[in-house]
Amino acid sequence: MPRVWDVPVQDPTRVRDARVAAEEAAALAGLDERRTATVSLVATELATNLLKYAHAGGVLIDVVDPPLPREGRPGRAVQITALDHGPGIADTAVAQRDGFSSSGSLGAGLGTCRRLSDDFGLHSVPGRGTVAVARVGAVAPAPGRTGHGEEPSRDLGVHAGGVNVPFAGADFSGDAWTWIRSGDRTTLMLADGLGHGSEAARASTAAVEELRHWARLPPTEALRKLHAALAGTRGAAVAVAQLDTWTGRLRFAGIGNVSARLREDGRWRSLLSRPGIVGVHQPHTVREDEVPWTAGSLLILHTDGLPGRWTPPPDTGEPPADPAVTAAVTVRDAGSSARPVRDDTAVAVLAPVPSERP
Numbered sequence: 001m002p003r004v005w006d007v008p009v010q011d012p013t014r015v016r017d018a019r020v021a022a023e024e025a026a027a028l029a030g031l032d033e034r035r036t037a038t039v040s041l042v043a044t045e046l047a048t049n050l051l052k053y054a055h056a057g058g059v060l061i062d063v064v065d066p067p068l069p070r071e072g073r074p075g076r077a078v079q080i081t082a083l084d085h086g087p088g089i090a091d092t093a094v095a096q097r098d099g100f101s102s103s104g105s106l107g108a109g110l111g112t113c114r115r116l117s118d119d120f121g122l123h124s125v126p127g128r129g130t131v132a133v134a135r136v137g138a139v140a141p142a143p144g145r146t147g148h149g150e151e152p153s154r155d156l157g158v159h160a161g162g163v164n165v166p167f168a169g170a171d172f173s174g175d176a177w178t179w180i181r182s183g184d185r186t187t188l189m190l191a192d193g194l195g196h197g198s199e200a201a202r203a204s205t206a207a208v209e210e211l212r213h214w215a216r217l218p219p220t221e222a223l224r225k226l227h228a229a230l231a232g233t234r235g236a237a238v239a240v241a242q243l244d245t246w247t248g249r250l251r252f253a254g255i256g257n258v259s260a261r262l263r264e265d266g267r268w269r270s271l272l273s274r275p276g277i278v279g280v281h282q283p284h285t286v287r288e289d290e291v292p293w294t295a296g297s298l299l300i301l302h303t304d305g306l307p308g309r310w311t312p313p314p315d316t317g318e319p320p321a322d323p324a325v326t327a328a329v330t331v332r333d334a335g336s337s338a339r340p341v342r343d344d345t346a347v348a349v350l351a352p353v354p355s356e357r358p
């Protein structure tokens with residue numbers, strides 16, 4: 001089940017909480033002592049940074065599929081996401097240099113986080129705040145390259161990521177996302193178990209597990225298999241998007257209330273799901289959208305923890321960011337104090353891999 005640690009960081013005592021949560025996540029991901037120490041250090045540093053530069057913020061820690069999976073089931077990684085509404089960082093490139101610390105502290109700094117993590121992404125806009133995402137998997141990347149031991153294939157041209165925020169700081173989210181690659185097909189799925197809490201998590205987790213067997217099927221057929229597998233659970237809203245990198249076509253199908261926003265040529269459109277509940281009530285026909293996918297495309301799936309009518313701002317995913325960074329910025333900015341969140345919130349993003357990675 002999607003165990004997520006949502007640690008508000010508003011005073012120095014919470015830095016320890018972030019570190020302990022990171023160590024628990026490392027144990028869940030099966031990391032060894034050395035990688036656990038890395039996770040612990042990165043969580044401590046990001047939480048400390050929140051206090052130093054933004055005075056307060058939050059750290060989200062969970063165990064995720066890495067953004068460039070190899071064929072089959074990827075190893076899992078601990079993902080640490082720090083979010084704040086602080087003043088932002090004027091020059092993110094300088095701030096990520098090894099040893100840089102604007103506060104003159106002994107803190108290891110963002111540069112160290114970047115160097116130690118398998119992947120590190122930073123998004124900061126003066127006046128809007130900062131999002132930092134670090135992932136640490138089981139095997140340390142060799143010097144000078146990223147990934148999980150072996151260089152992941154770049155020919156795929158697409159990567160995925162997400163964040164998952166449990167309702168009211170609960171231990172488990174009833175939402176779950178995954179992505180899986182099978183040959184030329186890359187499938188991204190987001191499932192929202194009915195309600196929230198552990199029973200909701202059981203339904204969405206069943207969807208994640210089942211999809212692993214059907215990654216080659218088109219979305220409508222995968223949904224049919226999921227419907228059978230989720231019988232006996234509360235059921236879930238599920239959206240499935242599948243990119244065929246050979247044909248450059250994206251197929252989408254969804255049942256229930258999971259929203260999908262696709263950017264094409266700089267404009268956003270919605271991909272529509274059919275009413276129903278996977279595992280409980282299957283609509284007679286499920287329509288499948290098929291659209292072209294280009295280097296400028298971006299897909300955002302989100303559960304109803306975000307407002308249904310929300311449309312991403314024009315700069316979403318720009319400059320080409322780690323998809324989990326895009327997801328985290330979305331969660332931070334789409335929420336509003338005027339609309340209290342009443343459910344788990346998950347956002348999953350599919351994005352082209354930039355040709356020149358920083």
Ligand SMILES: [Mn+2]
Pocket residue numbers: 174175192193194195196200303343344
């Ligand atoms: Mn829900």
